[in-house]
Amino acid sequence: MVSTAERLAKKQKEISVSEFFEKNRHILGFDSLSKSLIMGVKEATDNSLDACEEAGVLPEVYVGIDRTGKEDFRVTILDNGPGIVKKNLPNVFGRLLYGSRFHSLRQSRGQQGIGISATVMYGQMTTGRPAIGASKIEGSDTGWSMEISVDTKRNRPNTRNEQAVIWESFIAEQGLTMMWTEYDHGTFISYTTKGRYITGKQSIYEYLRQTAIVNPHARITFVDIENKVTIFERATTEMPPVAKEIKPHPTGIELGVLMSMAKTTKARQLSAFLKQDFSRISDRVANEICETGGLNINKKPQSLSLEEYKSLLDAIDTVKIMAPQTDCLSPIGEALIRKGLRHVLNEMRPDYYAPPVSRSPKVTSGNPFIVEAGIVYGGDLPKDQQVQILRFGNRVPLLYQQGACVITKAIEGINWRQYGLEQRGGRGIPYGPAIIMVHVASTKVPFTSEAKEAIANLEVMRQEVDLALRGCARNLKRHLNKQEKRKKTRVKFEIVQEILPQIAIKSAAILERDVPDISGTITKIMNVIWIDASAERTKKGLRVTVRVFNYTNKKQTFKLHTLFPREALDESIISDHIADVEDDGRITWEIKKLPKTNSVEISFDLKELGASDFDENDIYVSGVNPALVMGADQLPGDWGIKAMDITEVEEEDDDDELDYDENGGTIDDEE
């Protein structure tokens, strides 16, 4: 008789990783028809942007969707990236867990080598058709095109109809616009899939729009199912800094991982192993670690006992080691966040873009990370709804699971009332005409699931998001305060100027006397230089008017300053008072000997591009006692962008204090 164990033994066998993900596709985000459609676009776009950046090419990404049945679609993505060599093309698109970035410690969008091949697999599962993959690499004469499908039983690609193609003709045959035939290299993927096409907050359009915000160096073309073409133009031609690959940081490493590294290292001595295989370990630190652990620095790393490995680990946790270098990260930066937001959100004509905040790097579980945030306020943004939250991880928009994300948790934990937004009960997502944007960049963004929809709620990360947001929020509050103050001053002015003369007339009539000249009295009451900037939308962009009233007792001479992108200005900036327009956009006017009770008016146009840069609070004065001036602050000493974007410096942790990582280990942030 066969025992149960023997019967079971016959059934025990290996399961291929493709079979696993075929059955558990929800892990990868393919858990509803609308989400499945967007997942493929996301995976392909991420790969395109990663590849372009790796090759130092300004990314051009084409995304096209055709409806081929009620719930059937053809999705096509093309880029101008470095391409994929012919041999690897089938594997990249037709084999799960195959990729180039899994083992490298640095910021990138994709890492696992699953996303795009899972997309191809899902397409073939739901429509029965293989994908078409094609690529041409730089310097090669021809490109290659082939049909690719996943053999799920073996997790290997199957190919058909491999053929050499002339890239220009191949692209032209796909019916794409001529622009695309200009590129000499790139990657093309086209697949059919079951899906549901939706519009709104979780649409492909929104995904690409948000991608454009955090990738201002990319141009993205989207052709939707009605053949409507949307081009998200690039806002800058500046490539993001290349994220460098780093070695693992020793802090927080696990015993088994340390042992496994020691067993396979090429180093012959313990000290060399520590220095060569980890980042941030100098000669001095390596010696200190060995000494602390009571270990001989010349010992073969392979030959330690379990107890000695434990001592080594304890020593690593004890000795002070510099935080990981952060050139493995590629943050967007404050200037480009502002540019990206303006560029994409301008259609909603917001009043104010709060100067963004890019925090200094921190570390969790050995992975450095940077949090960046921006807030957009007012204008046509809806006033009676919750603020819109734009979440990003390594420059990729996160559209799902908002409630589970550390970004949302941090937002909900802030008392937004003190920053001028409505919030019921002082907790939760605030209400008001605002968009809050947060980007987390890391060598390993701690997503809650493989579908990369929400970032885990780690204490240290929530704190950073909190601090970044409070920085922005203070800028917003300052703006709102100034606006309020300006409004009150204006009202006071109007009252004084309208009421006083009327009182004079009335009093004179009652007393049957002549109406007295009270301009001196008004001046006496006011005793200010009143600067009133306002703007009006025109067809071309914005008409800015600055009025200067001298309500003091004497002539006044002083300078006015502001800052606009040079390219937003036209000849209208030239006026009697203009003194200087510099290439970086710094503008100076000189007001000479303005007599008392007199005023001057300066007007100029801003082109659409720069219109969103206008902030009525960004007018500064110099050469006059600032106590006399209402409506403008004194020019800060450090003239320049910083003068305009005065981000209040957060009280940072004292240098002597340590940051605690999630495992309770301490990391000294020595950067």
Add this chain to the structure above:
Amino acid sequence: MVSTAERLAKKQKEISVSEFFEKNRHILGFDSLSKSLIMGVKEATDNSLDACEEAGVLPEVYVGIDRTGKEDFRVTILDNGPGIVKKNLPNVFGRLLYGSRFHSLRQSRGQQGIGISATVMYGQMTTGRPAIGASKIEGSDTGWSMEISVDTKRNRPNTRNEQAVIWESFIAEQGLTMMWTEYDHGTFISYTTKGRYITGKQSIYEYLRQTAIVNPHARITFVDIENKVTIFERATTEMPPVAKEIKPHPTGIELGVLMSMAKTTKARQLSAFLKQDFSRISDRVANEICETGGLNINKKPQSLSLEEYKSLLDAIDTVKIMAPQTDCLSPIGEALIRKGLRHVLNEMRPDYYAPPVSRSPKVTSGNPFIVEAGIVYGGDLPKDQQVQILRFGNRVPLLYQQGACVITKAIEGINWRQYGLEQRGGRGIPYGPAIIMVHVASTKVPFTSEAKEAIANLEVMRQEVDLALRGCARNLKRHLNKQEKRKKTRVKFEIVQEILPQIAIKSAAILERDVPDISGTITKIMNVIWIDASAERTKKGLRVTVRVFNYTNKKQTFKLHTLFPREALDESIISDHIADVEDDGRITWEIKKLPKTNSVEISFDLKELGASDFDENDIYVSGVNPALVMGADQLPGDWGIKAMDITEVEEEDDDDELDYDENGGTIDDEE
């Protein structure tokens, strides 16, 4: 010059599935130290229970935890299952995606062949030590023991110190209690791991306690870090029905999957393919499908064109096909749910176990499922807290992600006020002294993640949970109503009996007359037979007292009935009035010619085992006009368990209506 594509090509390579899960361990639930410790116990226990059931063995599971360092533990699990043959032992414990249940369509706890090997991998990563795996199969002379670790680069097991062992001696050497040396076969796994040991709602103790509730046929022994031994005794020796393996149901199948099955089938003709490779396709249905799709039934299944496969799929979706058979499921059943709950929860001395509800099977995406629910109420359960929710998927407790689970969503959607629980605003988790238990059994429980913590919020499943809960809740409400009514009647009695005589005395004194005999008046006012059951805890269990008052105008003769487990009764049941005690626990008393205004009292003891079965509402009468009786209902026609557990029958979907599955396809529930 090397192009970027060529540079990248060198880095593009396969990633092993172990490396993937090593880096993404949070997918499997290893995302905090406390959870990691419980995950291993869970995976090993699940495997043990699955294996025992497969072998038809009443499960004995031993779980032991030792603390070996501040955050280091040794975890040992032993079972009396069928064992694992020597050749496969390394693979089962040291290789991810290796198992026997991945391809079979039937209810089981584990399926992917990942859990236990991931546990071994996590242990080795965090402590540097291999696991010890051992097993002896039935009928073999020796068992085998070996050290097993995962080679993550290759996803293959490494073994050391393989040795044949005498099972009895091997088990004895592990320091387990003698009981364990009795078993002739079983599987042993012991590993060290980093973890955090906690108590409370997400503890190992709680996990095993809940496991015992839904597996009343298992005996589980737990030895905690302080060497405290807890034994969860089995409540029944009845094995759950063996879940049979079924073939895939055609409804909701995807085009690509259908094509892939057609390409690899052994059948030579389309009709044979449909009949042999799918469940619920008869000759008639196969012909109807082919006819509807315009396909020749004799065509080779491999030779269809894409368009023909599409027609086949459309025809499958059109033709009426019976819902999947449900012998692939192994629900707990109403009787055993009640038993399991009582057995484990009795320490909290709840007042009332609402008769559980086990729904009839439904289908989602081709997978049949059954929802079962129970409610426990009152006693020592905390009154001012949210009710406790016990969630189960395929007899496995779900301790995490309560908020994301379909069970919680269904509970939150019910207006519990109408069933007697507090609920702020009529939505959300109710408050009160109750425990709500829900079990979902399916060939594929749609978990939201691989860590199996929450069940996806599918419409059809939420409805089923809702209906099951409402069924239980109505039973609870009926109990509470009866209790309330009984309380009011008692109060009325007390008033009448105390006040009327006093009024009589007072009136007599005022009128200076004799006090009249008003017992006739009381009888006239009442005109009922009043039955008052109550119970009092004693050392041995429960002392039940039933008082019967005849407040009618004549002698009364009738019968009283109730039901208790036979084993809960002792000789105290014998009294003057006892008429019959049957083996199944049905008890009958005869009250003969009870004169008007007289009463009798019946008392007896219930042993602890049956004490929780007492429900003061479960006293019934017969042989008398029920309109005269207060405090007991008339005995229903169907004497038996059902008479006591009258679960109101839910308005079921009309037979002609269809259930919609999540993909919008329709399934006719013909079961």
